Amino acid sequence: MNKPDKPCLEVVYADPANLRPNSWNPNVMTDAMLSRLRAEIWRVGFVDPVIALRDGRIIDGEHRWKIASERKENVPVVYIDVPEAVAKTLTINLDAIHGEHDPALLVDLIESIGFSEPEIESVFGMKPREVESLRRSLVPPGMGTPPVNKQHTCPRCKHRW
Amino acid sequence: MVNLKIETVPVESIRPTKWNPNSLQLKKYNHLKREIVRVGIVRPIITNLAGDIINGEHRWRAAREMGFPEVPIIRLDVDETTAKTLSVNLNAIHGEMDHDKLAMLVAGLDIVFPKDDLMEILNYTEKDMAALMEGTERDKGSLAPLPSGPKPVPPIDEDMGEGACQCPKCGYKFDEEDE
Numbered sequence: 001m002n003k004p005d006k007p008c009l010e011v012v013y014a015d016p017a018n019l020r021p022n023s024w025n026p027n028v029m030t031d032a033m034l035s036r037l038r039a040e041i042w043r044v045g046f047v048d049p050v051i052a053l054r055d056g057r058i059i060d061g062e063h064r065w066k067i068a069s070e071r072k073e074n075v076p077v078v079y080i081d082v083p084e085a086v087a088k089t090l091t092i093n094l095d096a097i098h099g100e101h102d103p104a105l106l107v108d109l110i111e112s113i114g115f116s117e118p119e120i121e122s123v124f125g126m127k128p129r130e131v132e133s134l135r136r137s138l139v140p141p142g143m144g145t146p147p148v149n150k151q152h153t154c155p156r157c158k159h160r161w
Numbered sequence: 162m163v164n165l166k167i168e169t170v171p172v173e174s175i176r177p178t179k180w181n182p183n184s185l186q187l188k189k190y191n192h193l194k195r196e197i198v199r200v201g202i203v204r205p206i207i208t209n210l211a212g213d214i215i216n217g218e219h220r221w222r223a224a225r226e227m228g229f230p231e232v233p234i235i236r237l238d239v240d241e242t243t244a245k246t247l248s249v250n251l252n253a254i255h256g257e258m259d260h261d262k263l264a265m266l267v268a269g270l271d272i273v274f275p276k277d278d279l280m281e282i283l284n285y286t287e288k289d290m291a292a293l294m295e296g297t298e299r300d301k302g303s304l305a306p307l308p309s310g311p312k313p314v315p316p317i318d319e320d321m322g323e324g325a326c327q328c329p330k331c332g333y334k335f336d337e338e339d340e
Contacts, residue, residue, distance in 0.1 A: 009205060024269070025262070026266050044243065047235070076164075092283055097193050100185075100186075156331055157328060157331040
């Protein structure tokens with residue numbers, strides 16, 4: 001594995017009934033996001049294992065577990081042996097350490113796939129106008145499609161937009 | 162989809178893609194490196210069969226930079242389109258931290274870990290910590306109630322102008338003819 005003193009990670013398929021949410025999870029998901037996650041799991045299955053303590057308390061992946069419970073389907077789990085306090089810090093950090101999409105790369109990627117608008121909406125949850133506004137935000141001023149609104153200059157602070 | 166399996170592979174046997182749209186701030190990347198030293202990689206990197214990274218490029222970069230010989234990966238048998246969609250969605254579909262729940266959790270951990278250690282683990286500054294704790298304790302009523310008495314009078318607004326346009330920077334309102 002990655003550290004000599006850590007055992008190898010292993011994926012086990014567990015009955016969701018043998019897992020349970022922990023008592024401390026600060027992560028909440030909107031209904032819209034939960035629906036996207038549900039659709040994604042229908043589309044590609046579980047590709048990212050839940051991380052849990054040996055006693056079945058979930059460290060990361062409570063919402064994936066919830067969907068597995070609904071589907072009455074075994075869920076991939078990586079069990080790790082850490083003290084409860086470390087598990088709590090992992091719950092926070094696994095959530096907090098994530099990147100952001102670079103708009104230019106995201107637009108390029110979506111365009112390179114060649115999906116139709118309904119496909120983009122169903123797979124990425126993005127409406128055509130959201131993709132369009134993302135694309136528009138990348139056009140340097142004075143190039144490409146002219147902006148819909150005219151340019152303004154604030155008479156007071158001289159800010160231009 | 163087929164059963165997932167974790168393999169431990171040499172760091173140099175997998176690679177990032179050209180199209181990964183995910184970027185990580187340096188501050189978070191440094192936090193990730195410390196986290197990997199502390200607990201190892203507990204979330205496997207996801208790749209396609211050829212070893213192109215679908216999710217976990219920064220875990221891979223961090224491990225490589227720190228000289229880890231091997232990393233845990235899950236290989237998926239997916240075509241390029243599916244790999245691309247997964248790259249986006251594995252990042253985009255996530256929840257948010259509930260402020261009060263997070264504050265309670267951190268307050269509980271503050272008893273277990275020395276404060277400096279906890280701030281290091283969570284990558285919090287003194288200011289982050291204070292901001293997290295302040296609102297919540299007051300909401301829960303565990304601190305003295307806010308001082309009562311007359312509400313502070315907001316400062317009298319300076320002239321904010323009038324008109325259909327508003328400057329997004331200073332908030333001044335004006336008509337287009339005034340530009």
